[in-house]
Structure formats: structure tokens, C-alpha cells
Amino acid sequence: MLEYLRSYMSQPVTPGEAGNFLWATIYILLVVAGVSLAVLFMNWAERKALAHMQIRLGPMRVGPHGLLQPIADAVKLLTKEDIVPVGADKLVFYLAPVLVVITAWTVFLVVPFGPTYAVTDMNIGILFMLGVSSLGVLGIVMAGWASNSHYPLLGSLRSSAQMVSYEVAMGLAIVSAVMMTALDGHGLYGVAANHLETSGTLSMIGIVNSQAEQGTWFIFKFFPLGLIAFVVFAIAMIAETNRAPFDLPEAESELVAGFHTEYSGFRWSLFFLAEYSAMVAVSSIAVTLWLGGWLRPFASVHGPQITIPGYWQGGALDFAFSLLPALTFFLLAGFCFIGFVRMPKLPALRLQTLGLGAFGAVLALVALFLLVPAVRDRVQPIYWFVVKVSVFMYLYIWYRGTFPRYRFDQLMKVGWKVLLPIAIGVLVATAVLGVAL
Amino acid sequence: MPEEIKGSEQPASSNAPEQPVKADVQVAPGKSGDVAEGKKAEDVKPAAPAVKPTADTVAKPSAPAAPGGPAAAQQPAKPTGPAPAKPAAPKPPEGPKPQPWDAPVVARLKAMYGSGLKEASTYAGQNYVVVDKTILSEVLRIFREDEQFDFCVDVTAVHYPKREEQFELVYILYSFARNERVRVKASFKDGEAVPSAVPFWPTANWLEREAFDMFGMKFEGHPDLRRILLPEDWTGHPLRKDYGILQQDTEWVKVHLGIESGQ
């Protein structure tokens, strides 16, 4: 058994490639836990950030500064009455949220958090992600149909039309990024030596390795083509996940409420989970394809060699960056500490104050843990990946607070008449430049 | 006269006429009528609030000593004189009288309709004409097309149950070109069909529906005459003077709300 565990650890591949079931399972569990944690955190962050943009505070009572709010929400949703509408198609009704969650989580099989930190590295990685996330549309249509009410039906049809339309633009943007992976070792920006045997790859890890190879993130490649493709994808992914400003199908102030009207309690929470997981998934695609995945900024610059006995041996810049995860957690712990100090000294708030202090202490401990060399080195890629995805999450919240909603016909117009031509244009331009240069 | 009635407040024997009496200014609920019987309260003068026929007869012996007394500073001049045998209710204060309104349009209407134009006056700086109901449509058309009153501000009605033609329909019109307002009034009997103003001003659509709803005036030529503020199957027209302030359509309440009316 231990042999089986150890046999994987020396291999520089993902567990899926190594064929190691146990590690694959462990990785899957870690990914599921991580995504769930991300959704939980995203729930809290959205409520707080949106509230602060609207000059109010957001949840403050449940746990210090509302930190336990997501848990309270989860408990509430689990204990709610499970209502199934009369005349609903029961099997389809039960299956719809399950299908949506399954597709939203299955895409995480290929998301790379590091050079070998993925459950598996399929050679069709990005295609797999795109295909599986499209299956989610089926779940939404099932939900609308099974509710036996014309408002959810219309909402689900609208939602699915929107998602399908924007997948076209997404796909084309992805293709132009994939085309750039074929440029290893060639062209103005290429790196002469060390190019990979295969040129051009759909594998997620391969795409990030390409960016490392070429020494530039694809967002900066053939400037501004990479940027335009990234922007097209960024807009399309918001429409794909039904978020503001493309959230007409689920807006409350419109006539037709969304496809999940008739769902309550746990079933609704599955839709909610799926939506946020899909947000994380498409953000991961954007990060992997254009923002260099797990690579830190200026990954090819190492700085002068320094040696700290027992602690570090390598480039100075690498050393500085390697301290960042721990510093981030120290910063967060610092915020908790400041909050702890500023809490009003009321007996009723004593528990919350202590909780905040304890949370800060835990964060500080994690930071210390991240300074341990073994952990420090392994955590680097994961840290950078998570930071980049967090930036996208914040953008999601920011858009929700700022933009009004698109009307449905305008939404479709943007998808078909604006994004699609731009995506095709970028694709053609990238292809031409890739061949010419 | 006030002094006579004062006696009803106190025992009719021993009070001096000038003794101030605290008057209660009470609102008589549900009181309606063409000439409402108001209550007056004076702080300095002897009060004489209650206007009941009995009070009059009781207090008759104390004949008006100084008719000019209460008709002093605060109240406009009241007709004084020898107390009639049956004292009428005190006359309401008279204000400025409406002045005749001289304008080309008035002259024209007078020329066209003669006695159909019953009155054309100005009161408090606001012009109005009172016309006969038969020529109402015509007059509205003249105002709309010839006199450029292209804006219909309001269409409403007032109920005078004591008159023979109980409902006085009031059109308030405004002219952008002239920056002038005018009121056109005509009286109708209960149940009589009223020509609708919708062909002239589409504004009148909902306004006439409300007049129908509140007063029961049926507008002929209205494209969609039904109740607007009250439910469709409500019976009764609330703004009529014979509709009580607390009255409801008990049948409707019972059927639609399932409770007893008045709760």
C-alpha cells in the first residue's frame, strides 16, 4: 500500500497519467473540497463586496464580519422544505440539478493547479472542458421543462439560448489561444532552444508549458491580438454563466423568473453550487489559456543566485516571489487583527471578537506553515493560480454592482453580431501572424 | 341670529349675552347638503355653535340684542335685520362676486347660442363658462379647434342633489399658445347620457371613466366606459352626496373578501 502511495510521488506526471487510482482519488477529493471552499468563500465575498460597493456593510452578525454566513446559508437551505410542483415530471425534476452539478464539477478533472497538479492531463483537455460545460445547458432545459410552469420554461429556454450563443464566441477565442501554442521555438517571440517535441497542444498543462516556453503569457502575444481574444472570452464567459450584465433569465425584476423558480432548499443550492463552480471553471480556462496558469509574473526572470543556508538556494527574484503566499496570509491575518482590535468592547460581541481573533490566528499559522521549505515550493503554482482566479471572481462581483442588465435581444445581438465577428477576426489574424512570423 | 341660539348652550335663564362660551368645533359626520350648516367658533364673542331648529325656537325669547355685535371684525357682513319668525340658518359668508368675463370667444358664443351660454364669468382671476347641456359638444369643439385649447387638464363633476340637474360636469382646459385656462361647465340630470370629450382630447378617456365610476355619469361615445378605481362589479357611486362616508358595497365585500362589510 505504502509502495503504491510512494510509487507515484517520484513521478513528474499527474495521477491520471500515472494510472494511480489512489492518488487520483485523493486529488479528486482535494479538488472537490477546494471548489466547495471556493464557492463558500465566493458567497461571502460577493455579499460583502457588493454591499460595500453599495455603501452598506453586508452580513455582520453571523460570525465576525459575516464569516460564518455561508455556513448559515447552507444549513438553511438543507433544512428547507423540499417542494415539488404538482404535475412536474418527477424524474427529470430530480435529475436536472444533479446533471448541472455533475457537469460543473467534471470539468475540474483537467484544470491544472501546477505542473503536475491536476487530476489528469488529457491531451484534449480544453476540448473536454468546453464540451462538458456545454452539457450543463441540457440540465437547465430539463429544469425548466420539468417545472410544469411556463415562466421557468421560458426562462430556461432564454438561458439556454444565451449560453449556446456565447459558446460560439468562447470556442473561437479558445481556438486562437490554442493556435498560439504551436508557435514554440518559432517567430519573433519564440525561444530558440528547448522547444517541445510536439508543437501545438490542446492539453491544459501543455498550454501553460507553451506559455512558459515562449516566455510570454498569451494575453501579451502578438499584442493586441491576444488581448482581444482574452477580452472576447472574458465577456463570453460572463454570459455563459448567466451573471450580470447578462443575467436577464434570472433577474427578479423581469417578468419571467429563472429556470430555478420551482426549486427550493437543497435542490436550489445545487443550482447555486453549479453556477459558482461554473464561474470558477471558466475563470480557470481564462487563466490557463491567457494568463499563464500557475506561472508567476516574469517566470523566466530568476534574478541573481543567492543562498540562505538550510532555506533557499536559487534566484533572488524567485526567493522574493516564493515568500508571497505566506505574506498574503500574514496580510489577511493582519486584517483580522485590525478588525479584532477595532471591535466595540461590548459583552454581546465578545464571542465574535474572540472568533475573529481565532480566525486571524489560524491564518497566521497557515502563513507560518507556508514558510516551511517543502510546503513553500509546492504551494507556489497553486497560489498563483488561485490569485488569478480570485481576480476574476472579484471582476464578476464588480460587474454585478456596476452594470444594468442587457435586454434579451440586445444580449443576443452582442453575442452574435459583435463578439462572433471579432473572435473570427482575431482567429484569422492570429493564424496569419503565426504563419508569417 | 347667533345670539338667539346661544341660549341653547346654557340654561335659558341667567346668562348674560356677552358671556363667552367654549364652542366645540365638531365635525358632523355624514352631513351633506347643498348649503352645509357650518359651525362657528369665536374666541371673543359669545359663541353660538349649534344650529338646530329646536335651539332656535327655544332661544327665541332672547331676541337679538345687538345684531351688529358678532358681525364684527372677523366675519364678513351678514344680513342683519329684524329677526324673522322662523330664523333661517345663518347665511354663509359672502365673498367677492364673479365678474362677467369679456372676451372674443364669449361674444362669439353668445352670438351663436344666445341663451345656451348661461354664464361667462371670472372668479378669483379664473374664467369659466356655464353652458346648456345640449350645446356642450359644440362648445368644446369650438374651444378645442378655434380657440386653441388643445390641452385638457381635467374632467370632473360635482353633485348638487338639491338641483334639478344634479350633476355639474366641469371641463378644465388649457391653451399652450395663450397660456390660459378656462372651465366649461354644464349640468346634467341623473341618468342622462353625456357626450364624451374623448374625440376631442384623448386625455379625457380615463378622466371620464373616473367620473363614471364616482358619479355614475354615462358618457356617450366613450370607447371603453367601465369603472377604473373601484372593482368592476361594485354597485354604487361613492362621490354622490347620498353615498355615506362609511358606506360600502356589502354584497361585494361578502362575496369577494369573505368578511362582513365594515370591518
Next chain:
Amino acid sequence: MTKGNAYTYHIERKADETFLDSTELILNMGPQHPSTHGVLRVVLKLDGEKVLGTDCVIGYLHRGVEKIAENRTYAMFNPYVDRMDYTAAVSNGLGYCLAVEKLLNVEAPPRAQFIRVILTELNRLASHQVWLGTHALDIGALTPLFYAFRDREEILKIFEKYCGARLTTHAFRIGGCIYEAYEGFEKEVTDFCNKFEPKIDEYEELLTTNRIWVERTKGVGILSGQECIELGVTGPVLRASGVKWDLRKAQPYSGYDKFDFDIPVGANGDTYDRYLVRIAELRQSVRIIRQAVAGIPEGPIMAKVPKVIKPPAGEVYVSIEAPKGELGYFIVSDGSTQPYRVRVRPPSFVNLQALDKMVRGQLVADVVAVIGTLDIVLGEVDR
């Protein structure tokens, strides 16, 4: 015309149209809806997403204010008028007081007029902020609501200091004002004006050039100037359609002729123009307030009005430029202490009539935007 009970709809059908011919969907935006501002029911006849016709069902908030007026004395009725358009209570009170004063042939003294103007314009600001917040919320922008209400808080604080109430203020009495401007009133109002003008820029920054906002509001709910006049629409809706008409300038009341301000006018009569006109009106109101505060004369605040108000018999119609449009009071007096008839000409009621014309041919999502842009308050529509 199909006749039905209280809960069926009445949409015009062509003469030879049968049930089988219609491919339309009848959709009910019921009285309880996040976007109809108050209890308004709009029955829509749709062809897919396009609106073919509407029918507004109102009366859910009908309280019989006009009937109540016949059973109260003039002074006692004054608080009732606040409850009609409750977002602009001060304006309602002003209109009523002006009407009764006209019947009594008295005029409020200059100091009272200035105080009235200041409070009425502050109320215009508050009403427009409610409009801005809710209209933006309907279209999907969540944030301007909070910004607008935050600034409205300052105005409500001033009202509270002045007369004790934030919303239904009952600020004026027949003959003038009853409350003297409190200590520091001028300073607070001036401070508020100084703080508020940059906030208008903040609202504009969020919305005016926002691509999505422009697309949602340009070309939506177009009403030409001629149609406005025909339908009796007044207020910012009329001005946005190109008709430069404001009662404060056309027939000034309460000393408005002493102030210098512009009337913003729009060109196209669509929702975007109405938005721009109301934002410009915010700026003009601040201008008026500044002038009024700078020039308040000393003197009495109440004219000589008898303790018991008994206007001579007669009738009068007085209207003011309320934030929503032309608010008029037609009062018939028979010489007693209670009015014989009080008719309130509500701007929202007449403006709502234009809804049908504005949304025909537009999409369902635009109905919500148009209801918001008409700025109706159901308390006034139903009275």
C-alpha cells in the same frame, strides 16, 4: 368588448377575431411585482416578446380621499393630501394650501413663500432621487439605488428638523407656514447643496454614458410632443418630448418668478431623454434653493387667516408643478367650514394613461423601464 368580473382583462379584439385566431399571450404583471411602483396591475397582450396592447388595472390603493375631503374642515384635510403622492408630500401640501388661500383671497407673506419654495424644491430632489434609484434598479443597475437613497437621507433629516416628519410632512398651513425656519436652517440647506452637487455627477458617471444603460433606454417608450399634449401628459415626460413648459415659469406661484432657473428640455421623448431631463432638474432645483436661501426676507410667516376657515362660496382651480407633473386642486366651496368638493388632478394618473401608447411595439422588458420612467406613485394615481 368582453365584459367580465373584477379579475378578467379587457383588451381590444378585432371585430372578426376569434379565440383560435389569436396567437397572442395574455400576461399579467400582477399587483404584487417588484417593478410596478406600488400596486399596479398591467395586463399585457403579447406576440412573443412584442407588446400589442396593455390594460392598466388600478384602484388597489384607492382610499376615497376626495370623499373624505367633504367631511373634514379645510385645515383638517391638509394632512390627508400628503398621503397621496407620498414621495413628494410637501408639494401636495403646497398645492392644497395655495388653492384654499386663493379661495380665501389671501396670500402668504414673502418669508413664508421663500420657505415654501426651499422645502418644495428639496422635496423635488427627494422625489427625483426615489425615481432614480428605483428606475435604475428596474433596469438592473443595483448600485444607484443606494447612492440616491443615501443622499435623500440628508433631505429627510432636514425635513425632520423642520416639521418633525420625514415623509408625510404636513409642512404648510393655510395662509403660510406654521413653523419658523429652525436655527441653522439656512446653513444646513446650503451645506447640503454643496455636498449634493458632486453627487449628481456621481449618478451621471454611473449611468449617463454607460453603454448598457444607453442601449436599454434610448429609443424606448417614445412619446412625441404632440402625443403628450393630446394625452394630457405633464411634467418631465412632457419636457423630454420637446415641449418647453413648466408651470413654475408659465404661471408662477409662491414667488417662483423671483428665481432664475432653466427648464431642461429633451429632444426625442424617449426614456433616455426623460432621464437626462430629471437629472438636469436636480441641478436646477439646487440652483433655486441656493437663490432662495440667499434671499430669504424677514417677516411674518403666516398671513391673517381666520381661526375657522370658511371661504366664501365659489370654486377655484389651482395647480402647481409637482415633481411628477401638473398637480391641480379644484375646490368647490359652499361657504361652510367643510369643502363641498375637492378634486385632485393627479399627474401620475394622467401620465399613466400614456403607458399604452408608449409600449406598443416594444418588448416586454421595456414595459418595466417605461413604467419606471413615467415616475408614477400609486398613492396619487388611486387617491
